[in-house]
Amino acid sequence: MKLWVTAASIVLTGAVRAEVLLSEDEIQKTLSFGPWPPIVQSDPSNRVSRDSRAITLGAALFNDPVLSVDGAFSCASCHDPEQAFATSEAQALGRVLLDRNTPSLRNLAGLRWYGWGGKSDNLWAASLHPIIEEQELAHSKESLKTAISESSYVSDYETIFGSIQVQEPELVLVNTAKTISAYLETLGTERTQFDDFRDALERRDLAAAANYPAAAQRGLQLFLGRGNCVLCHNGPRFSNNEFHDAGVPYFLNETEVDEGRFGGLNFLLSSAYTLDGDWSDDPDKKGAWAVRSVRRSHSDFGTFRTPSLRGVAETAPYMHDGSLIDLDAVIRHYSKIDAERLHADGEAILSALNLSEREIADLVAFLATLSKVP
Ligand code: HEC
Ligand code: HEC
Structure with missing residues (x-):
């Protein structure tokens, strides 16, 4: 059944009659992508979550080279805060060229897994690892403590956490990461044209909903229907936050592969910084069941975390290796995906969609409405 808008439509678009193309079933599914913004709870594993002093210190540290061992x-x-907290390079470039694309850092509060391979189960651990990773900021615990102690941030640090001198370097590292995490929790994408459409549908205000472009509506119908995108890209963030093989080659060169979730799990299961570990501030260890119950399996090889599609138009290039230059390329990838090459066991969701040029343009138009108009 189609719901037609008559009275308001002619005024809205002049010659072309604007209408809501979605069926009742599609409208119901569309409501599940909101409301936006979501209500974010404070993080019980981080005692400075929501603390305004920690947020301010975390923001300053995030932007300061004091967090890298060579100050570089x-x-x-x-x-880059000017580039939606990512950069336009395919693969992250710091001390060395990394294998993976830099993800944007918005809408990260409250996820179950972090990183392309899910090597962290909480946001302060995901903020801690880059400080000490050899390929990223390369501090040791000791050199970080010295750097913070000698920096202009020491008094702000001590206001929150007490005397730094008496603290073990590992505690300084965890505290530092928790201030950054408190800051990252505050980063979110704004409401978009899509959210106005979704909320109008919820209010049954079809005249307002009809403002949403027809091409984007057709793209949304494909997203929910034949494209099956919603199987993985669902909920208000357009991500199930789980791991899949979306058909992006995972060979790094002739002999090496990016292990994806398999490597992420190896890391996670030997990490001291999980929700089940001693550094969590949550006496109830909420959420720790996830890390306790995950098991490695061969099918995790070469799977990656489903990215959120909120703000996606601002963060080209795409995929874990940055190999697809724009949204058009991503849709063409799904259109021609080679199901034979999907290696993960049991991943029978994706198959070549063989989209027409108009369908490709419609899906791109839909994805564009998940970002704020610049
Ligand atoms: C050299 C470039 C580089 C630097 C410097 C860097 N990152 Fe990242 N960051 C990345 C890349 C690449 C990934 C994806 C890594 C992965 O999943 O394997 C990432 C992932 C993340 C994630 C997980 C995001 C998600 O969607 O799950 C967080 C959080 C994060 N970085 C925070 C930080 C913080 C905090 C710092 C500074 C202490 C930092 N990063 C420094 C490149 C960088
Ligand atoms: C089987 C689950 C699954 C389905 C179905 C799926 N995706 Fe994805 N999507 C993923 C995963 C996983 C990635 C990351 C893959 C990688 O980096 O190797 C991804 C990446 C993307 C990206 C790039 C985002 C970024 O920040 O790099 C876009 C855009 C996207 N998908 C859109 C879609 C659309 C449109 C459809 C439907 C035609 C779709 N996806 C179907 C799981 C899925």
């Missing part, structure tokens, strides 16, 4: 890079070198 900051988090913002790769996660």
Whole structure:
């Protein structure tokens, strides 16, 4: 059944009659992508979550090269606040060229897994690893403590956490990461044209909903229907936050592969910084069941975390290796995907969609409405 808008439509678009193309069933599914923004709870594993002093300190540290051992890079070198907290390079470039694309850091509060391979189960651990990773900021615990102690941030640090001198270097590292995490929790994407459409549908205000472009509506219908995108890209963030093989080659060169989730799990299961570990501030260890119950399996090889599609138009290039230059290329990838090459066991969701040129343009138009108009 189609719901037609008559009275308001002629006024809205002049010659072409604007209408809501979605069926009742499609409208119901569309409501599941909101409301936006979501209500974010404070992080019980981080005692400075929501603390305004920690947020301010975390923001300053994020942008300061004091967090790198040689003073040459900051988090913002790769996660540029001017570029939606990513950069336009295919693969992150810091001390060395990394294998993966830099993800944007918005809408990260409250996820179950972080990183392309899910090597962290909480946001402060995902903020901690880059400080000490050899290929990223390359501090040791000791050199970080010295750097913070000798920096202008020491008094702000001590206001929140007490005397730094008496603290073990590992505690300084965790505290530092928790301030950055408190800051990252505050980063979110704004409401978009899509959210206005979705909320109008919820209010049953079809005249307002009809403002949403017809091409984007057709793209949304494909997203929900024949494209099957919603199987993985679902909920208000357009991500199930789980791991899949979306058909992007995972060979790094002739002999090496990006292990994806398999490597992420190896890392996670030997990490001291999980929700089940001693550094979590949550006495109830909420959420720790996930890390306790995950098991490695061969099918995790070469799978990657489903990215959120909120703000996606602002963060080209795409995929874990940055190999697809724009949204058009991503849709063409799904259109021609070679199902034979999907290696993960049991991943029978994706198959070549063989989209027409108009369908490709419609899906791109839909994805564009998930970002704020510049
Ligand atoms: C050299 C570039 C580079 C630097 C410097 C860097 N990052 Fe990243 N960041 C990346 C890349 C690449 C990934 C994806 C890594 C992966 O999943 O394997 C990432 C992932 C993340 C994630 C997980 C995002 C998600 O969607 O799950 C967080 C959080 C993060 N970085 C925070 C930081 C913080 C905080 C700093 C500074 C302490 C920092 N990064 C420094 C490149 C960088
Ligand atoms: C089987 C689950 C699954 C389905 C179905 C799926 N995706 Fe994805 N999507 C993913 C995963 C996983 C990635 C990341 C893959 C990688 O980096 O190797 C991804 C990446 C993307 C990206 C790039 C985002 C970024 O920030 O790099 C876009 C855009 C996208 N998908 C859109 C779609 C559309 C449109 C459809 C339907 C035609 C679709 N996806 C179907 C799981 C899925």
